[in-house]
Amino acid sequence: MSGDVMAQVFKQLFNSIDEGVIVTDPEGKIIFYNAEMAKLEELLSEQVVGKYLHEVYDAVTVESSEHLSVVLTREPVLEKHKTYFTNKGKEVTIVASTFPVMEDGEVVAVYSVCKDITKFKELLTKTMQLHDQIGNEGQEHRRSNGTRYTFDSIVYASSSMADLVASAKKAALADGFVLVFGETGTGKELLVQAIHNYSARKNEPFVAINCAAIPETLLESILFGTTKGAFTGAMESKGLFQQAGQGTLFLDELNCMSIALQAKILRVLQEKMVRQVGGTLEVPVQCRVISSTNVDPWESVNNGTLRKDLFYRLAVMTLFIPPLKDRKEDIEVLIHCFLNRYQRIYGLGEVKIAPELKELFLRYLWPGNVRELEHIIESAMNMLDGRKVITADHLPHYLRARFLSRDENFSEFYRKGSGSLAHVLREVEKQVLWDALKSHGGNITRTAESLGIARQNLQYRIKKLGLHKNYA
Structure with a gap:
């Protein structure tokens, strides 16, 4: 492949990426300026290529220009946060990494890869x-x-x-x-x-x-x-x-x-x-x-x-x-604390939690810890419709589906204390997935929604746990 063809390939490549790219020679003359950089700075390539940095940008010095300093140090400048103005008055805020191109121990060119963070x-x-x-x-x-x-x-x-x-x-x-x-x-x-x-x-x-x-x-x-x-x-x-x-x-x-x-x-x-x-x-x-x-x-x-x-x-x-799952005795006092807090906030009077739901809370593993418990209590109180007792019907859909898809065997995995922690957690996860799949007739999409996870995540877990059976 000839050098001209290679040059065209690289030009098309750099014009197709999402980051701005600018290349200069050792004297600071701009020799390449890609389409994303032109969009970022609101300049045309023909207005830039062939000109020196100080002709395009304000206040260019060796100290302020990474391109000029890299020529001297021969060391890259990584992820530099910078705000500057073009000579057209456009203010730009970028994160740029600047690298020297070496040949026979000499810097023959310098290039920067720039990401626009002005909007951010x-x-x-x-x-x-x-x-x-x-x-x-x-x-x-x-x-x-x-x-x-x-x-x-x-x-x-x-x-x-x-x-x-x-x-x-x-x-x-x-x-x-x-x-x-x-x-x-x-x-x-x-x-x-x-x-x-x-x-x-x-x-x-x-x-x-x-x-x-x-x-x-x-x-x-x-x-x-x-x-x-x-x-x-x-x-x-x-x-x-x-x-x-x-x-x-x-x-x-x-x-x-x-x-x-x-x-x-x-x-x-x-x-x-x-x-x-x-x-x-x-x-x-x-x-x-x-x-x-x-x-x-x-x-x-x-x-x-x-x-x-x-x-x-x-x-x-x-x-x-x-974690909350390792201090179950805190769950009940936290429930009462959050009930008192949100019944005052929403002016609901005294609200209680159904005994059977409290038992489910004590068995749940609480992956989101205290924050999850608080959010669930607040959510349930918003669903009361004038009633004074929170039941499983008032829980968020994802959690209600998790609770109602389980049987008593769920808690036995960690009550018995048999096997390593990894084994216990694997068996708990397998049982939860099996029950959820069974309750939804093996439908992957509905099961994933009920568990609050992505379909791809559920498929990965089914494969990982070897759940390749008839769930219906």
């Missing part, structure tokens, strides 16, 4: 503004430090939770780093807020961020803050480390943060200093840092999603919140 940035800004408005409107439910919960907010009857609360109170007074881990829905932030309000920092701010909810390119700016001019359009802003002051910064789902950003967090914790993005001045960090993971942190260390050195730094004290 606008959406995030509006979301944060809305969050502030909601927060101000609901201020009567919050303390002046930004929290809602104390240790009195934690409802339990089990000895495992009593031990946890006792340990958490000790951790609060010790004022060191704390790592909390527990499944989604177990109440990690509730516990962390309680620790803050039991500590000597209770009159200082409590600031929380979910590390899984914010894109990597924005998370660094949110945590560390930015200086005016850090990138075009950037304004002076304090990061969460500064906003927390002498209070508590809660890093939720730390294991979802990139390894690269974890390294920067580690440096902040070791040096007790933070530098804003684009700045040179370091500011002392005075806040206490509490973090959480939704899986065992050792599992995160072993699978490479959590740095071992950061784990050792943050896990001075560790607190494990057991």
Whole structure:
């Protein structure tokens, strides 16, 4: 295949992808500019190709241009968040990775692969503004430090939770780093807020961020803050480390943060200093840092999603919140707590739960933990139609189908305690699927809907568990 044909193939390839691609020579002259980049910047290829970077973009310098700096360093620049203006006045916010093309030890070209996040940035800004408005409107439910919960907010009857609360109170007074881990829905932030309000920092701010909810390119700016001019359009802003002051910064789902950003967090914790993005001045960090993971942190260390050195730094004290299925004695007191809460909210008077439904709740494995139980109680109370007793008929469809498709054999798998945990869970899952399939005459679509899972997921589980029989 000739070089001209190969060039056409690559041109068509790069014009068909969703990311913008721009290629320059070592002097900064643009030699390729794909269709997605033209769409992103609202420019035509013929307006760009053959021109130098400074002729197309404002304020191009070696410091501000990744293309020019890569020529000097010969090192790629990965996932750089950048806001800039074209010479036509178009503001663009992108995430770009820039790479050198080497030949005989020399840089012969530089290319960038760019993803447009302008719309996402606008959406995030509006979301944060809305969050502030909601927060101000609901201020009567919050303390002046930004929290809602104390240790009195934690409802339990089990000895495992009593031990946890006792340990958490000790951790609060010790004022060191704390790592909390527990499944989604177990109440990690509730516990962390309680620790803050039991500590000597209770009159200082409590600031929380979910590390899984914010894109990597924005998370660094949110945590560390930015200086005016850090990138075009950037304004002076304090990061969460500064906003927390002498209070508590809660890093939720730390294991979802990139390894690269974890390294920067580690440096902040070791040096007790933070530098804003684009700045040179370091500011002392005075806040206490509490973090959480939704899986065992050792599992995160072993699978490479959590740095071992950061784990050792943050896990001075560790607190494990057991899943609801492992503390059945808490279910009844939680039911009464949520009944009391929502009967007040909805003005329903005294509402009870049918004994047979309570028994089903005690047998259920609660994959969504306390959060799932609360949502189910609230949902059921909205379905009462003036009645004062919640029955299985008031449950969400997916849960009612799960309960009613089972027989008494379901609970025997884990009551007998035979076999390993993996064996017990496999047998429970097999029985649940078998009963659901049987009740729907083997119809995959209806069975999947009743279980609240995707059809493909159900088919995978049927194959995995060897359920290839006549269910009708």
